[in-house]
Amino acid sequence: MSLAQQRILIIGGSNGMGLAAAQRLGCAGAEVFIAGRSQAKLDAALGQIEGRATGVVADFTDAASLAAAAGRIGRLDHLVLAASSNAAWGPFAHTSADALRQAMEGKLIGYWQSLQAMLPILRRDGSVVMLSGAASRTAMPGTAGLAAVNGGITQMAQTLAKELAPLRVNVVSPGLVDTPAYDGLPAEAKQGMFAGAAKSLPAGRTGTSEDIAAAIEFLLDNGFTTGALLDVDGGARMSL
Ligand SMILES: NC(=O)c1ccc[n+]([C@@H]2O[C@H](COP(=O)([O-])OP(=O)(O)OC[C@H]3O[C@@H](n4cnc5c(N)ncnc54)[C@H](OP(=O)(O)O)[C@@H]3O)[C@@H](O)[C@H]2O)c1
Numbered sequence: 001m002s003l004a005q006q007r008i009l010i011i012g013g014s015n016g017m018g019l020a021a022a023q024r025l026g027c028a029g030a031e032v033f034i035a036g037r038s039q040a041k042l043d044a045a046l047g048q049i050e051g052r053a054t055g056v057v058a059d060f061t062d063a064a065s066l067a068a069a070a071g072r073i074g075r076l077d078h079l080v081l082a083a084s085s086n087a088a089w090g091p092f093a094h095t096s097a098d099a100l101r102q103a104m105e106g107k108l109i110g111y112w113q114s115l116q117a118m119l120p121i122l123r124r125d126g127s128v129v130m131l132s133g134a135a136s137r138t139a140m141p142g143t144a145g146l147a148a149v150n151g152g153i154t155q156m157a158q159t160l161a162k163e164l165a166p167l168r169v170n171v172v173s174p175g176l177v178d179t180p181a182y183d184g185l186p187a188e189a190k191q192g193m194f195a196g197a198a199k200s201l202p203a204g205r206t207g208t209s210e211d212i213a214a215a216i217e218f219l220l221d222n223g224f225t226t227g228a229l230l231d232v233d234g235g236a237r238m239s240l
Contacts, residue, residue, distance in 0.1 A: 008077060008080065010025075011114050012080075013080070016177070019045050019048065020210050020212065060081075061113075070121050078128070079115065079127075079129075080220070084110075086102040087149075103146075111153060127220055131171070132229075165226070170225060172232055176197045179209055
């Protein structure tokens, strides 16, 4: 199978891993649609993608916005779910149920309603790739909220791989990757966090958005892979 000419929507395609996937798929000859909330971010991202690419403003926490995006796109071969907002970081005792609710809305439920909105326009034997996260693959104190959200995505994807077959549904579980998601951290704190993680990982480094984009491309392209969970985490699940 080839991804050339395939119509692929990447929700969360204006930054980080989603943008890296759009760039890689654009180079592979796919027709790429990137979605996010900010028109300015989409415009900036489009300038960095080779080949045919279109920006679609959509908020995946809003079903009406997703339905409008599906109407504009019309037809898809593949869907990549790479967005997230409102992660629930922090020790269990200090992470409120409201913070978890917002994190669920900002990722798990966003993925849920994104797939529901796109299903009518998605090729029956196309595929979906969802990004989860390494916090759900190992027991790291202070990440119970991340584990709950991302673990839900992994389990839901396996069930959907059977229920929605022949549509293929796969998950990439990224480890720590330097993306604009960490732009809010003070530079020193960010550097310390990444250096510490690199030292503890079997891979000896943290991830890049391109590492994750390569895994997304593999799962989109491999017609014999479904219900799979691909850890692209430098070995985090064995070391943390
Ligand atoms: N970075 C890491 O270390 C790491 C580790 C494990 C897992 N992950 C997961 O990997 C995925 C990608 O992470 P990343 O670091 O590449 O993220 P990022 O750089 O923060 O990019 C997030 C993207 O999602 C879009 N987005 C956010 N909220 C949205 C919403 N409500 N509706 C539509 N689009 C929305 C953003 O655009 P707008 O702001 O314009 O909407 C942006 O394009 C996420 O699911 C994240 O949880 C990341």
